[in-house]
């Protein structure tokens with residue numbers, strides 16, 4: 001077990017040097033983070049953890065960082081899965097800036113349906129404050145319990161019901177970012193033609209430009225009705241076509257989550273509903289489909305009772321035309337109950353010797369079947385080269401009229417030597433990332449860039465785009481004290497030209 005090394009930074013009243021605090025803030029939730037934390041081989045720790053209570057505290061921390069050659073890592077809930085919040089090796093000492101104290105609902109403008117929150121507010125607290133007044137933000141990433149509003153904005157997060165409520169960029173109306181170069185105020189204009197929208201520079205900034213202290217978000221009245229129901233399809237392709245038709249018909253749905261056959265089987269088995277699979281087999285058989293692969297779609301509808309009923313009817317109509325078998329609310333209810341609990345299976349699987357990782361991208365509809373297949377195959381091939389077998393499954397979860405995100409889960413053996421587990425993961429991650437880039441997919445639909453995806457960013461932004469990002473970061477943070485190594489780090493001329501970094 002690695003000991004937390006002695007902190008060698010000058011005293012500051014806002015900064016705790018407590019080893020437990022430093023350990024707690026040392027890592028996020030990526031697979032390498034897990035391996036390090038579980039094996040006790042954590043290579044880098046923050047030198048301290050600051051908990052500012054105000055914007056003035058944050059400015060004081062900027063002064064401290066400049067004066068003492070320290071870097072600052074903004075920290076929301078620490079749920080990053082791509083290495084956003086880890087101190088860099090061979091870098092100046094890092095102080096993690098935990099924003100949990102900035103968490104108040106400051107103002108609710110019910111007429112305009114705008115709510116102003118401290119950006120460190122976590123999902124449950126934010127929803128509780130709004131629900132008490134009859135509103136919701138409707139942003140429910142699977143990490144909802146721990147992640148924060150500022151983290152969602154800084155990573156361009158997407159919630160499970162984004163089809164109805166929108167992604168965080170649709171919900172983020174304005175606010176304030178305190179940077180080492182000054183303060184950026186973003187008024188909540190409903191729309192504006194006054195040049196590029198700077199709110200979009202803040203979205204996805206990953207703590208590199210400044211610290212988002214306050215966010216104004218668009219809220220909705222609590223919905224009158226909500227329903228989640230299941231449909232089984234005889235094949236993945238049929239399900240994909242049905243989902244595409246549903247979203248392009250612009251039905252008032254809140255979620256369309258289509259699992260491939262492997263994920264369907266895994267989900268039903270984990271939910272203890274094998275009998276349900278048999279029922280689906282029999283039902284699809286009656287509809288004339290051979291026994292074979294079954295793919296489950298969970299359809300969510302949110303809104304007025306009337307619109308929910310109508311959306312469900314129309315979605316089922318489209319599903320049936322593609323050979324789907326609507327099976328009522330049971331599977332939807334199971335999904336709803338376990339939607340924030342499923343990630344904890346990772347703990348149980350780890351105890352039994354298996355690691356779980358996920359990756360995601362988005363491509364246009366026309367490219368979905370071959371991209372999904374290629375990514376899954378790349379994981380198998382990278383593992384076979386090491387003599388390992390893996391269990392891989394996928395689903396489409398965030399759908400748009402022009403395309404859908406592909407979310408892949410891979411389960412693989414934990415090796416006795418943590419370095420071997422990491423090496424297996426690294427090979428799979430490289431193979432899948434290269435496949436995503438080769439198929440024209442974005443390196444991330446919702447998890448962000450951090451360190452794990454930074455080498456692939458240039459492939460989609462190009463040299464000019466990377467230069468623009470670097471210039472914006474330099475402008476806000478001229479001495480480079482904020483979260484170095486994330487987002488645009490590790491991008492060099494070689495990767496800009498498209499060479500694989502692994």
Ligand SMILES: Cc1cc2nc3c(=O)[nH]c(=O)nc-3n(C[C@H](O)[C@H](O)[C@H](O)COP(=O)(O)OP(=O)(O)OC[C@H]3O[C@@H](n4cnc5c(N)ncnc54)[C@H](O)[C@@H]3O)c2cc1C
Pocket residue numbers: 028029073074075076077078079080081084085099119120140141142143146147148149150151152153154155156157158159160205206207208210211212213343446447448483486
């Ligand atoms: C089990 C699990 C499920 C997940 N499911 C989803 C999902 O459904 N959808 C999804 O989009 N993501 C998901 N994620 C990923 C993660 O939860 C998101 O990236 C989330 O937005 C991170 O928020 P956070 O508050 O935890 O930020 P952190 O992890 O603390 O930080 C992430 C980045 O944001 C920066 N940052 C945080 N707060 C601020 C601030 N106030 N100002 C400036 N920069 C800031 C940090 O410096 C860092 O670069 C999941 C993660 C886990 C572990």
